[in-house]
Amino acid sequence: MVFVNTTSQNNTQIVRAQEEHLPAISELAGVIWRACYPGIITSEQIDYMLARMYSLDVLRDEIRSQGIRYDLLLVDGKPAGFASYGPTSESGVIKLHKLYLLAEMHGRGLGSRLLQQVEHEVRAGAGCRLILSVNKRNARAIAAYQRNGFVTADSVVTDIGGGFVMDDYIMAKELAG
Ligand SMILES: CC(C)(COP(=O)(O)OP(=O)(O)OC[C@H]1O[C@@H](n2cnc3c(N)ncnc32)[C@H](O)[C@@H]1OP(=O)(O)O)[C@@H](O)C(=O)NCCC(=O)NCCS
Known part of the structure; x- marks a missing residue:
């Protein structure tokens, strides 16, 4: 795979995903959702939402037409x-829209690292507020x-x-200043 716009730290890298990386993201989402969402939503809802949010057609449309960007975290060169x-309007x-790590990668500060990278890019694009929605049971x-x-x-x-x-809760962070 070829990666551009890469930031590296120790054995981890965050790269801007291109269309060729979308199958890896779709596969990763299936693994992560089936590990983290049981107990929060039903398995039927997991399947329903995965199909609606992570089919290759949907992902392709997001990056081609909706201005949505995917940053992929690689640990030892593998998608993690x-x-x-x-x-927004x-x-x-x-x-x-999404922040997901394989379960075995939790508790190492990698989620925060991905978030910091997002904030960096948003500030660089003159964004001043970051919003998200998160399931109320996703402590x-x-x-x-x-x-x-x-x-x-x-x-x-x-x-x-x-x-x-x-x-969901809607959460927000002001980035100005
Ligand atoms: C949300 C998510 C990305 C956060 O990642 P995380 O690893 O849990 O959180 P952080 O990256 O902030 O890491 C903090 C943890 O790493 C530990 N840590 C170890 N080294 C660290 C470092 N260098 N820097 C910061 N924290 C470090 C902290 O002590 C803390 O541990 P704790 O959770 O046991 O208190 C992750 O939990 C996840 O993928 N969850 C499942 C998917 C999901 O629910 N996504 C959100 C949908 S809205």
């Missing part, structure tokens, strides 16, 4: 996690976001079809 983020406000992720300066701004329940809802 990713973050995705992109514009509000100028300067960027949404972090580990909420703690990671709080550690990184995000605060809860709202609470929303979204009907995503198929008889499922997302019961």
Whole structure:
């Protein structure tokens, strides 16, 4: 695989994903979601959301047409996690859509490292506010976001079809200054 816009640290690298990396991201998402979401949402909802959010067509459309960027974390050269983020209807406000690490990579500061890279890119693009949604029962992720300066701004329940809802907090971090 060929990578561009790489930042390296010890045995880890964060690279800007290109279309050729999307199959690896889709596969990684399946592994991570099936490990981290049981107990938070049902396995039926996991399958439903994976199909809607991580098919190659959806991922390709995100990076080709929606201005969404994927940053892929490599540990010892192998895909270990990713973050995705992109514009919103509000100028300067960027949404972090996804932040996922393989379970065996948790607790090493790698999620925070991905977040710091996202913040760096958002600031470089003159973004001033980063927002995200996180399941209210996802305590580990909420703690990671709080550690990184995000605060809860709202609470929303979204009907995503198929008889499922997302019961989320909206968290935000101001980047200006
Ligand atoms: C959310 C997620 C990316 C956060 O990653 P994380 O590894 O849990 O959190 P951090 O990167 O901030 O790492 C902090 C942990 O690493 C430890 N750590 C070790 N070395 C560290 C270092 N150099 N720097 C910072 N923390 C370090 C900290 O002590 C802390 O440990 P603790 O969680 O046992 O208290 C990760 O939990 C994840 O992928 N979860 C599943 C998917 C998910 O829910 N995504 C969010 C969807 S909205």
